Amino acid sequence: MQVFDxxxxxxxxxxxxxxxxxxxxxxxxxxxxxNVYGYVPLHWHDEIQFVLVxxxxxxxxxxxxxxxxxxxxxxxxxxxxxxxxxxYNAEDSEYICFDIxxxxxxxxxxxxxxxxxxxxxxxxxxxxxxxLNTFIPxxxxxxxxxxxxFEIYTRHEFGFELNxxxxxxxxxxxxxxxxxxxxxxxxxxxxxxxxxxKNMLSFIHQNYKQKITxxxxxxxxxxxxxxxxRFFKQMTKLTPFEYIIxxxxxxxxxxxxxxxxxxSEIADEVGFGSVSYYIEKFRKHTNYTPKEFQNxxxxxxxxxx
DNA sequence: TGGAATGTTAACAGCTGTCC
DNA sequence: GGACAGCTGTTAACATTCCA
Numbered sequence: 001m002q003v004f005d006x007x008x009x010x011x012x013x014x015x016x017x018x019x020x021x022x023x024x025x026x027x028x029x030x031x032x033x034x035n036v037y038g039y040v041p042l043h044w045h046d047e048i049q050f051v052l053v054x055x056x057x058x059x060x061x062x063x064x065x066x067x068x069x070x071x072x073x074x075x076x077x078x079x080x081x082x083x084x085x086x087x088y089n090a091e092d093s094e095y096i097c098f099d100i101x102x103x104x105x106x107x108x109x110x111x112x113x114x115x116x117x118x119x120x121x122x123x124x125x126x127x128x129x130x131x132l133n134t135f136i137p138x139x140x141x142x143x144x145x146x147x148x149x150f151e152i153y154t155r156h157e158f159g160f161e162l163n164x165x166x167x168x169x170x171x172x173x174x175x176x177x178x179x180x181x182x183x184x185x186x187x188x189x190x191x192x193x194x195x196x197x198k199n200m201l202s203f204i205h206q207n208y209k210q211k212i213t214x215x216x217x218x219x220x221x222x223x224x225x226x227x228x229x230r231f232f233k234q235m236t237k238l239t240p241f242e243y244i245i246x247x248x249x250x251x252x253x254x255x256x257x258x259x260x261x262x263x264s265e266i267a268d269e270v271g272f273g274s275v276s277y278y279i280e281k282f283r284k285h286t287n288y289t290p291k292e293f294q295n296x297x298x299x300x301x302x303x304x305x
Numbered sequence: 306t307g308g309a310a311t312g313t314t315a316a317c318a319g320c321t322g323t324c325c
Numbered sequence: 326g327g328a329c330a331g332c333t334g335t336t337a338a339c340a341t342t343c344c345a
Contacts, residue, residue: 068318117323223311224312224313225311225312226311226312226313227310227311227312230311231311241319277320277321
């Protein structure tokens, strides 16, 4: 299943249900160019995520760090970690992705599996992400397992859920036994950092239609203006205003595709003070003017019809 | 007490509104 | 659409506070 767009709340939590309550695993094959933005925007979810890159090179941003994952390699992304994915070079990239609700691995709530082998790891921010490389034996095994999981899921033969469950338990055992230094730092400062960046992003997402000052964003996280810039860039690799502009342009792309509003109405709707500034920034981000992009979308819709 | 985190300040760059 | 002035954001250097 290709993901074209992900639905997220104001604090960037993805609200998509992965799988269903009785089998809470989402399995996706993603071609990055087919996403509505051309990349997977910043978001987080409670599910843990395993990715196997099939083609190209993908740069994953997870919390403060960037990970470049090449063809046949992969990455594990921990529960509740902010992440995004972009193709690294001009070449398009494709990967398969497993979003797994931790409760599926935990069994009953309060079980020894949950208490000893799952929750401490999920709360551990030193393991926000683990790259999986073919030249490390235990990681190569996981990559092979991910490939098998995709095959099993695609075939949907009788008993495939049991088969996937047993493989996932083996994968999880391999992950936790090869990263043993997480237990003691469960309640570190990074929890505060997570909350702080979520407050900033939530404020931006709730107020992007209006004028936002750096002072406002800083206040949302109870820090000074300069600390706001420093911290925001550390977490997202963007300055607050680079992020705000990027977010406004992404929102305007949705309006250009789905509404009959004029360019000046859309500029106003997403919080740009002037149309000329909106056009300038849009062109810088997409190499198109908003009008060219809108016409392109109309042509594309007619072709599909 | 020293290192890390955070605040203050100032210089510079970029944004925005206004006028033509 | 271009020029311009005022405002705001970014960043670096240094100061202060916090905490192990």
